[in-house]
Amino acid sequence: MPEPPAAVRFSRRGWRDPRLVIGLVLVAASVLLGARMLAEADDTVEVWTAAHDLQAGQTLSGEDLVATRVRFADADRLGLYLPVADGVPEGVLRAPAASGALLPRAALGADAVEQTEVAVWAPAIAVPPSVGPGARVDVWVTGEGARDAEAVLRGVRVVAAPGADATLAASTERQVVLALGPDDAAQVGTVLAAAQAGQVAITRAG
Template identity: 40%
Template sequence: MGVLLVAGSVVVGARLLAAADDTVAVWAVRDERGAGTPVRDDDLVVERVRFTDAAAQERYFGADRPVPDDVVLVRAVGAGELLARTAVGPAAATPVLRVPIEVDPHRVPPDVGAGSVVDVWVSEGPGQPAVRPALSAVTVLAAPSYDDTFGVTGARQLVVAVDDDRAAAFERLLGGLQDPVVRVLQRS
């Protein structure tokens, strides 16, 4: 009886080990990134995943090859999310305007950086209530450190990716205010 239990345990253990070897390495995004963000090697980590079939596996980028050069995210992706082929597109096919925003460093979270997804709120002058979110869920393309931009104006610059229509509406809003105050809220 003891021999049968040991043999059964060996068979079950062998099956479990064989099942553990069914995983494949795929690329996942290290940190949250927004639409329009270029996909770079240092933005990615390898995750081991078990897919139920080959068709499901083909929907993601395998880590056995690099992600193609010159691609950007076409939608926001969360930290740790597997990089789906449908989440990227050629950089040239994703038209966005690079809109610079000047903001007081105390009105933007310090960890906002390239790839962060933010909302931009605008009010009329200091101490006034926010008018409304002027831009929602936009991707930060560049975020020079405060030290790199402080010398010129005392403000921090962010560059966000915005489509033509939203950029025009944002500029109209700013142009209609005497002393606009910009606040940046980071999505998580």
């Protein structure tokens, strides 16, 4: 009878097996790449933005704010805004902010800004149609001659600007309500007198 063939035994591959080393390298690279991607995805910070249009002189509350995640290309710029981590800011808004706008620290003050609201009116053709709440305007007083015009107010904020059909004289005049600071309040008499005489023109400052 012929002798049976010898049994073949499979030996275990050691840790020096090239395929095992390549597998470990691939796993390590995947872990590092995943960790880097997660770190980049979380490279954001929560800051406060306006929940709706905010007016200057308004005292902020939690209902006026929304936490929004943003990423700053320059980390130093974070210090210019109000991070959510510091809590709800307390104070008075010194400048208007549109809905969704980031709120800078410089726009928040401890005390309300003293302002005087004054309603002026001008011929409808002397007021740009784009003038509306929040716009900055210059107010000019015109004289009898074509060359007699003086800007008595510069860069003042519009609080309200009803349409021509809702103003005092329907389609011929338009009313504009302005917020004047302490430096501009002295011009109220001049502006009102000129408005009464029909010698006011308003230009948009930006």
